[in-house]
Amino acid sequence: MTIDRSPLLPDRHPQKDLFVCDIVDAVPKGDMSSMEHPVFSLSTKPDMRPRRYERSDNWIEISPSRYGLATVHDRDVLIYCISQCMAALNEGRKVHRTMRFKAYDLLVATNRQTSGRGYELLKDALRRLQGTQIETNLRQGGKEYFKVFGLIDSAEIVKETREGRMLDVEITLSDWVFDAIENNHVLTLNRQYFFLRKPLERRLYELARKHCGAQSRWAVSLNTLREKCGSGSTDKEFRRLIGKIIEDDEAHSHMPDYAFSFEGENVVVTPKKEVVVAALPSSSLRVDEETTFAAARRLAPGWDVRALLDEWREWTQKKGIAVQNPDANFLSFCKARGPYKR
Numbered sequence: 333m334t335i336d337r338s339p340l341l342p343d344r345h346p347q348k349d350l351f352v353c354d355i356v357d358a359v360p361k362g363d364m365s366s367m368e369h370p371v372f373s374l375s376t377k378p379d380m381r382p383r384r385y386e387r388s389d390n391w392i393e394i395s396p397s398r399y400g401l402a403t404v405h406d407r408d409v410l411i412y413c414i415s416q417c418m419a420a421l422n423e424g425r426k427v428h429r430t431m432r433f434k435a436y437d438l439l440v441a442t443n444r445q446t447s448g449r450g451y452e453l454l455k456d457a458l459r460r461l462q463g464t465q466i467e468t469n470l471r472q473g474g475k476e477y478f479k480v481f482g483l484i485d486s487a488e489i490v491k492e493t494r495e496g497r498m499l500d501v502e503i504t505l506s507d508w509v510f511d512a513i514e515n516n517h518v519l520t521l522n523r524q525y526f527f528l529r530k531p532l533e534r535r536l537y538e539l540a541r542k543h544c545g546a547q548s549r550w551a552v553s554l555n556t557l558r559e560k561c562g563s564g565s566t567d568k569e570f571r572r573l574i575g576k577i578i579e580d581d582e583a584h585s586h587m588p589d590y591a592f593s594f595e596g597e598n599v600v601v602t603p604k605k606e607v608v609v610a611a612l613p614s615s616s617l618r619v620d621e622e623t624t625f626a627a628a629r630r631l632a633p634g635w636d637v638r639a640l641l642d643e644w645r646e647w648t649q650k651k652g653i654a655v656q657n658p659d660a661n662f663l664s665f666c667k668a669r670g671p672y673k674r
Contacts, residue, residue, distance in 0.1 A: 370562025397463025
């Protein structure tokens with residue numbers, strides 16, 4: 333008898349340590365630029381292939397170190413760092429490019445193994461993140477870059493056990509990533525992202541989150557999608573891979589937030605009806621990030637204010653509400669939420 337295996341990874345930490353719940357529960361966030369462009373490799377083996385991606389007047393070149401390019405799964409480390417920084421900002425705390433955390437907390441938050449093998453894989457990820465070099469003229473946080481930099485500037489195992497297992501890790505983020513945090517150029521991700529088994533599935537979700545957002549649909553040519561994914565497959569093979577993901581999703585509905593389908597030579601992305609998709613920031617629904625955020629924290633203690641802001645924007649769009657006073661309307665939304673209850 334053939335067993336139909338779920339395309340999702342198992343929940344490796346179904347019963348989380350209460351002492352790390354606050355850290356683990358920080359809302360996952362990804363920076364917009366690396367969601368838009370093929371910065372990370374889809375390969376599960378060392379990828380030594382330099383790449384260049386061009387779109388309009390923008391270009392980006394990614395070069396590997398001797399450990400290979402940073403992978404889509406290595407991106408978990410950056411998502412964790414960005415999420416912790418955004419949670420701190422939401423609570424009114426200052427953040428710095430250099431941050432220190434427990435390796436175990438990162439592994440649990442991103443659904444990674446906490447065995448000795450898990451720590452070795454994390455160490456490999458840090459090597460690739462530091463070694464991968466990027467040169468670009470992309471704008472990030474109001475700056476235009478014409479320099480070479482890494483995804484992280486440095487990583488250090490500050491404390492480890494007698495057996496050599498890392499405990500405390502210190503990471504210094506690159507200016508590129510930290511600018512995204514300071515300028516709120518990040519998007520909320522579905523936690524199920526960390527359960528997606530295939531790198532291509534994760535990459536498809538990132539692109540859908542960035543380009544489709546809360547729109548009714550996003551259509552992209554198969555060739556453009558292949559380039560955006562950073563795939564080295566032929567067009568024929570890439571179509572087969574996308575087709576397999578669509579087939580698996582129809583059977584298991586494992587892809588978070590979005591459904592994918594073919595329309596001729598295009599791939600069409602649509603939000604799943606049962607999922608509330610946080611909208612992209614809307615220029616017409618801006619609120620005072622100092623006064624209003626402070627009031628929102630008092631009205632809805634324990635909630636991620638920026639996540640609430642995304643949800644409120646999506647709610648007003650779905651309801652077709654013409655917001656006259658964004659600050660007052662958002663605070664009413666927060667008041668209805670009330671204190672966060674676990």
